[in-house]
Amino acid sequence: MGRPQRIAILGAGPGGTATALELIAAGVDPGDLVLIDKARFPRPKLCGGGITVRGTEWIARVLGARPEGGGTTNGLEFRCELGAFEVRERGPQWVFDRGELDLALLEACRARGVEVREETNVTALEPAPSGWRVRSGSTTETFEWVVGADGANGLSRRASGLRGGIxxxxxxxxxxxxxxxxxxxxxxxxxxxxxxxxxxxxxxxxxxxxxxxxxxxxxxxxxxxxxxxxxxxxxxxxxxxxxxxxxxxxxxxxxxxxRYFDAGVQGHRPGLVLVGEALGIDALLGEGIAPSLEIASYAASRLRRALDDRSATIAGYETGFLATAEGRNLWFQARLADRLYGRHPHRWLRVLFGMPYLRALAGSGREAYGRLAQHVPALCARYVLEIARRGAPSAAPITRAARPAGTSRTAFAESRDVQ
Ligand SMILES: Cc1cc2nc3c(=O)[nH]c(=O)nc-3n(C[C@H](O)[C@H](O)[C@H](O)COP(=O)(O)OP(=O)(O)OC[C@H]3O[C@@H](n4cnc5c(N)ncnc54)[C@H](O)[C@@H]3O)c2cc1C
Missing domain, CATH: 3.30.70 (Alpha-Beta Plaits)
Structure with missing residues (x-):
């Protein structure tokens, strides 16, 4: 029997496997890691399977190539009754069957020497004098660190009493x-x-x-x-x-x-960190694959440092994440979601589909989608300018107007006043 592992990763979706791969890339011995999942892979996962460019780049960098299956898209289109516009990223988006993608990431962990335990349902998790006790079936083991990567309704958040998002x-x-x-x-x-x-x-x-x-x-x-x-x-x-x-x-x-990320969510207790959707994903668009990969990169770098320092605590785990590009993006998406899905959704739909600067930014092919937070000053300035010129967009309900057959959404929108 080998020596006991130090880090248990609960959940082998993209959040869990990406954390394992990033820890190994940061120099952690794969023999110190065990990936535990209640499913047998390939497992079904309800998901559109869309991966935006920061996710496709992460996968290409870490796996060296696009996994088998899936395909590349031409881009995104945002639409509503008021019109439609293209969203162009600076690189490719992929769509994948999640069964295939998650299996490819899991196999990459196995190939690098990580022990993978499938069909192992973790039923209890509790703090121990140095680490966490993890129970599955009649087996209880203690790990120095637990990475909670068990998704939206996982045990790790509940057992550690950490505050989650919507x-x-x-x-x-x-x-x-x-x-x-x-x-x-x-x-x-x-x-x-x-x-x-x-x-x-x-x-x-x-x-x-x-x-x-x-x-x-x-x-x-x-x-x-x-x-x-x-x-x-x-x-x-x-x-x-x-x-x-x-x-x-x-x-x-x-x-x-x-489960969505926001500024108030908690992701750390001594000896435990949450990653992926257990921490929280994009509240506006529900995008979770690319955010989970990016959260994993952050978590692995913080965990690596804690291991080096022989520390069970990571000071400012949540605030440190908020300072990363992905953290700022998820925070900003939550602000937009508060508006678009809040008290005056029709007003904010008019803003989203009626603001020329936003549409130009979306179609520019620059790093805008998934990184809108870096454009906040320009977006706010343009918004104020639009209001000064045209007044605040109406909050009145948008009705489904009969769009004449053969009229594109864009042409139809241009013929209507989106204010
Ligand atoms: C309908 C739908 C459509 C979506 N479409 C998209 C999309 O197109 N693009 C996108 O980017 N995101 C999409 N998402 C979000 C995305 O699927 C998730 O955010 C993403 O899977 C999160 O990855 P994760 O690794 O954190 O969690 P998960 O992928 O949920 O993995 C968690 C793993 O933990 C395991 N687990 C849970 N509890 C236990 C336990 N007690 N013991 C052992 N194992 C356990 C589970 O078996 C699972 O394998 C969609 C979500 C839904 C619901």
């Missing part, structure tokens, strides 16, 4: 186009649900490969505040898909929660 509710299923005007290369984000009182957006993502003309699509809706009943979200999704010309392929529409 929990959203999402539903999703695979659909096939029947009479739909498809855009297979594009990740579509549609803020249509806001018109029906759902604080979130719907997505239409190609699946499994955007390059296939005969491909299927994942369609779902996010309730970013967790206030709408699951069966209402399911009915809404089915109606929305039918309106667009899609038919359900899956046997049912599945639901799963998401």
């Amino acid at each position: 929990t959203g509710r999402l539903v999703e299923a695979v659909f096939e186009p029947v009479s739909a005007d498809t855009k297979p290369g594009t990740l579509i984000f549609d803020f249509d649900p806001i018109l029906d009182g759902i604080p979130g957006y719907a997505w239409v993502f190609p699946f499994p490969d955007p390059a296939r003309r005969d491909g299927l699509f994942k369609i779902g809706v996010m309730d970013g505040r967790g206030v709408v009943a699951g069966d209402v979200l399911r009915r809404w999704t089915e109606d929305y898909a039918a309106r667009l010309g899609y038919r359900l392929v899956d046997s049912k529409i599945h639901g799963w929660p998401e």
Whole structure:
């Protein structure tokens, strides 16, 4: 028998595997790590599978190449009743079947010498004199450090009593186009649900490969505040898909929660850190893969230093993360979510779709998507200028106006006053 491992990583989704890979890259002995997951991989994970550029770059850097499967998209499109605009990043986005992607990341950990325990459900977690006791079945082990990477509703947050962010509710299923005007290369984000009182957006993502003309699509809706009943979200999704010309392929529409990051969330107790969605993801767009990879990079660097210092505590784990580009971005996305999914969603939809500077930034192909926080001063200045010129956008409900057949959303928007 080898010597006991020092660090247990609970959860082998992208948050957990990325932390293991980053710890190894930082010089931690793989023999000190054990990855524990209750599932057997490849496991199903409800997810659109869209990965934006900071995620694709992370994966390419750490794995050396794009894993098998999935495909590259042409870009993103944001739309609502008021119009549509393109969001261009400075590099490729991928879509992946999460079963395949998460397995590739797990195999990379195994190949680097990490012990992986699948089908091991952790049922209890409690502080010990030096570390944490981790129980699964009749086995209890003590680890110097626990990395809580067990997702939105994981045990690690509950057991450590750390404060979490808002929990959203999402539903999703695979659909096939029947009479739909498809855009297979594009990740579509549609803020249509806001018109029906759902604080979130719907997505239409190609699946499994955007390059296939005969491909299927994942369609779902996010309730970013967790206030709408699951069966209402399911009915809404089915109606929305039918309106667009899609038919359900899956046997049912599945639901799963998401937990969002915000400034007040806590992610550290002596000997324990939360990563990935256990810490919190993008509150505006529900993006979790790229944020989980970036949180993992941060957590691994802090944990590495704590190991070097033989310290069980990481001073300012949360504030340190807020000072990173990803931390600032997640904080800013939470501010935008408070507005778009808050008291005056129609006003903020008018801002999002009516502000020329924002649209230009989105389409610029610069580091804007996922890094809007760095443009805050310019965004605020332009917003104030717009208000001085045109007055504050109305908060009145936006109604579904009949868009004449053959009129594009963009042309239609230009013919209407988005104020
Ligand atoms: C419907 C839907 C669509 C989404 N679409 C996208 C998208 O297109 N793009 C995007 O970037 N993000 C998307 N997300 C978010 C994304 O899926 C998550 O944020 C991401 O998976 C978080 O990674 P993670 O590793 O932190 O957690 P997870 O991927 O949830 O992994 C947690 C792991 O912990 C394991 N685990 C949990 N409890 C225990 C336990 N007690 N013992 C042992 N193991 C345990 C689980 O089995 C799981 O494997 C979507 C989410 C939903 C719900």
